[in-house]
Structure formats: C-alpha cells, structure tokens
Amino acid sequence: MRRNRVRTESRIVRPFPSLDECLADVQFRPSPDRDFDGSTSFDASQLNDIRPEFRLKVDRSAIEVAGTVAPSDLSLVIRLADLGLHRSELIFHSAPDAAPEAWTVPPDVRRRFSWKTGVEATVALVLREDRRPRSGQPFLKGHWVARKDFSVRPRSSPRRFPIERWTADDFVKRELPKDTAYWIDFISEDLDQRFDDPGDALRVCLRADVYDALAAAEDTDHGRGVMSLILTEILAEIVFRGLRALEPSAHPERGGLLDTAIERVTRATGASLEALRRHVEEGDVASIRAFAQAATEARRSIVKIARRH
Structure with missing residues (x-):
C-alpha cells in the first residue's frame, strides 16, 4: 500500500x-x-x-x-x-x-x-x-x-556526510553571521528516504579556522568529542525535521535516513516512536536534542573535553 x-x-x-x-x-x-x-x-x-x-x-x-x-x-x-x-x-x-x-x-x-x-x-x-x-x-x-x-x-566503511571548509564570506552569502562556527545545510527537505550519497541529504559547513583546528585534532579525544557534539545536532535535526514532515499516520521508510536515525535513538534510550512524535508535534526540539545526546553519548564527550583543561 x-x-x-x-x-x-x-x-x-x-x-x-x-x-x-x-x-x-x-x-x-x-x-x-x-x-x-x-x-x-x-x-x-x-x-x-x-x-x-x-x-x-x-x-x-x-x-x-x-x-x-x-x-x-x-x-x-x-x-x-x-x-x-x-x-x-x-x-x-x-x-x-x-x-x-x-x-x-x-x-x-x-x-x-x-x-x-x-x-x-x-x-x-x-x-x-x-x-x-x-x-x-x-x-x-x-x-x-x-x-x-x-x-x-576499509571495505566495511560506510559513506559519511560531507564536511566543507567555508570562509566568512561563504557564510555571509547564505545570509548567516560571518563568525558562524558551523552550519548544517540540509540539501534535501525529504529525509524519509534512502540516500546512496549522504551528501544528497545534508552537508556540514565549518568556518575555516574551526575546520583546520578539528583536522589537526582529529586523532585526539578533544577533537573526537567536538565532532560527537556536532553529530548529536545532526541526529536531532534529522529526527525533528523528518518527523515534522511525515504525516501522523505514516511510518518512516524502512532503511531510510529518518528511520535509521529514529532507530538509533530508540535503541539507545528506549523511547517509542510515538513519544518522539509528541515532542515534535509540540515543537519541542530541545527534548529531541536530549534524546540525541543520549544516543551519541554526548555526556561522555563533554566530560572528556572538560577534563582536558
């Protein structure tokens, strides 16, 4: 059907x-x-x-x-x-x-x-x-x-969302502040589908100095922790945007980007699809972000970053 x-x-x-x-x-x-x-x-x-x-x-x-x-x-x-x-x-x-x-x-x-x-x-x-x-x-x-x-x-490595190095002018051209640290640009507004290339769904645009700093620190706990926090925001946005666009009686396409994101959240937190829908219907993106934090172990990342100082 x-x-x-x-x-x-x-x-x-x-x-x-x-x-x-x-x-x-x-x-x-x-x-x-x-x-x-x-x-x-x-x-x-x-x-x-x-x-x-x-x-x-x-x-x-x-x-x-x-x-x-x-x-x-x-x-x-x-x-x-x-x-x-x-x-x-x-x-x-x-x-x-x-x-x-x-x-x-x-x-x-x-x-x-x-x-x-x-x-x-x-x-x-x-x-x-x-x-x-x-x-x-x-x-x-x-x-x-x-x-x-x-x-x-590696043969088992999945394709990932692209991250791009942007200048201050690049952000200004998109009517964003020149001092933006990073911006998640959703290329597709329909996240309830499979994407052979994740770059067809979204991209992450990093300010040049942020990009360079993360590139230099990619093998450190600090660098991995910051990327984990960005991943948390991506996950929250996918769930919120995807469910907001989905009709109340519809279920996410099996194996699609939205379905995969929801499965990650529900598996980590025990939350039901209906509970996530309620938060989205109420416009409660903060709560969706909290579920995403639990799914990506953001707490552990923050603790590691804090203990480095």
Missing part, C-alpha cells in the same frame, strides 16, 4: 545532461607502485605507502558532440572527502585543456587526510561561471556536468 507523506522538492543542484563519458579515461592510483588499471575502489587496509596520483585524460570531443556546454565554459576539479572527520576540500582546479596528463596530490595536502580511515575522491567538470538559465542545461557556477568517483577506505 502506498503511504501518504509530505513530499518536498530537493534543493540539491543536479547535473542536466550527463557528460560522464568524457571522464571515462580519468584514472586514479593510491601509490606509484600500482598501475593505472581502471579501478575505482581500493582497500585502505592493504595500502602502506599512500601517494595518490590521478591521470587526467578528458575527452574533449565528447563535450563538443553533446553541445550542452563549450570546453571553455568548464573547469576540471578534484575534491577529496575525509570519511573520518567528515570533511571535504577542493584540492585541484584547472581549465580542461591546461590540466597535466598526470597529477600527484602534494605531500602537504595528502597529510591533511586520514587515508586509512577512508577518503573519497571526485574528479568533475564544473561550470566556471554562471550562465543565462536555459531549459535542460546547467547554468550555475560550480554546477557539475560530469564526474567520476574513487574511494580509498
């Missing part, structure tokens, strides 16, 4: 006609002692000397044949996402025609990522500038028209 629930459109900026075939020959290898063999997934537990390198071969003819955009309208970019700290960073950009045939991640950049915990790499063609909107064509600066993904992670 089809369930009734409130549906809203996602705000994610998706590509229009895909030009992924023009990146078909782009390749990645985690270290120089391996061949470029077309693999896109690598087991981090089997890697020792990690010195990632990309082969950046773009098929210009595929772009020209499609006729959606001109090669001169595009930039070739590489983004790395750290699965341990849940953060991402744009590490390379170039005009497609000016890109080197092969590019190695510089040592100082490489050391900012926890490769053993897991890193995802995306090579993409994105618009260089805004264009006049046209039906069926990309028009926003940064809008990707082609992408190819690679991953280095």
